[in-house]
Amino acid sequence: MSLLEVRDLIAGYGPVRVLHGVTFNVDEGEVVVILGANGAGKTTTLRALSGMIPAKGVVAFAGHSIVGWQTDRIATAGVGHVPQGRGTLSDLTVHDNLLLGAYSRRDRAQINADIERWYAIFPRLGERRMQAAGSMSGGEQQMLAIARALMSRPRLVLLDEPSLGLAPIVTQELFRTLGDxxxxxxxxxxxxxxxxxxxxxxxxxxxxxxxxRIVVSGSADELAHNDDVRRAYLGI
Ligand SMILES: Nc1ncnc2c1ncn2[C@@H]1O[C@H](COP(=O)(O)OP(=O)(O)O)[C@@H](O)[C@H]1O
Ligand SMILES: [Mg+2]
Incomplete structure (x- = not known):
């Protein structure tokens, strides 16, 4: 059984249907990527999975059908979401953003240990812990958004264009951290x-x-060697 099983997912905005039956899965411990041009429905897919917009079809997480669940119930069940364009509260400090990420947890000592761990992983957050999130650079806010989502200790994290607006060097560092x-x-x-x-x-x-619609699927290696994928998404 997959950690996340999505079958025939249909979602949209009001009368406008954006997803026409999307099927994919994520196994425990996997990193799975969804590629697609602007407007393909990538953000809509993640929004539908976390209950931010109504959806139809099968969405099973850890064996439970989560279609129709409220966003916070899905989050508490173990799905973290880093939305496109930062998921931080800009008036709150870095530290308070991280604490808020752990709102559903009760293990206070472990929460503090986790916050210190994030400061070690992203030293720039540690140096700015009492600074308002909104006053930091785009890259720093993206790191905070990721750390904040992971403070809930999710089993699955949904990341929507984590590299958007980041300098290439920051993006590389970010992806290295995600891999770790x-x-x-x-x-x-x-x-x-x-x-x-x-x-x-x-x-x-x-x-x-x-x-x-999903038009291609495969291992990362297969996709990297697929001519259509290379032309459309790798620029080669
Ligand atoms: N809040 C919204 N209201 C109405 N239409 C939307 C909304 N958000 C996105 N869309 C439309 O849904 C389609 C898919 O958008 P989106 O999921 O954001 O694509 P992607 O993330 O792949 O760039 C686009 O045609 C977009 O215009
Ligand atoms: Mg998007």
Missing amino acids: LNREDGVSMLVVEQNAGLALGIAKRGYVLEVG
Whole structure:
């Protein structure tokens, strides 16, 4: 049984249908990437999975059907979400953002240990712990958004274009950290990304989404050698 099983997922906005029956899965411990052009429905897919928009079809997480669940119930069940364009509260300090990420946890000592661990992983957050999140650079806010989502200790984290707006060097560092987290903590990840090269570098498998439908699937290696994928997403 997969950690996340998605079958015939249909979702959209009001009368406008964006996803026309999307099927994929993420196994425990895997990093899975969804590639796709602007407007393909990548963000809509992640929103539907975390209950931010209504959806139809099968979404099973850890064996439970989560279709129709409220967003916070899905989060508490173990699905973290780093939305596109940062998921931080800009008026709150770095430290308070991290504490808020752990709101559903009760193990206070372990929460503090986790916060210190994030400061060690992202030293720039540690140096700015009392600074308002909104006053930091885009790269720093993206690191905070990821740390904040992982403070809930999710089994699966949904990452929506984590590299968007980041300098290439920061993006590389970020993907290295995501790869480490997956290997060391066993956090499963579903990554939506335009930077196909980096995403395929840490992914085990992937899918290509085109106008609300999965059109290609395969191992990261197969996708990296697929001519259509190379032309459309790798620029070669
Ligand atoms: N809040 C919204 N209301 C109406 N349509 C939307 C909304 N958000 C996205 N869409 C539409 O849904 C389609 C897919 O968007 P999105 O999931 O954001 O694509 P991607 O993340 O792959 O770039 C696009 O046609 C977009 O215009
Ligand atoms: Mg998007």
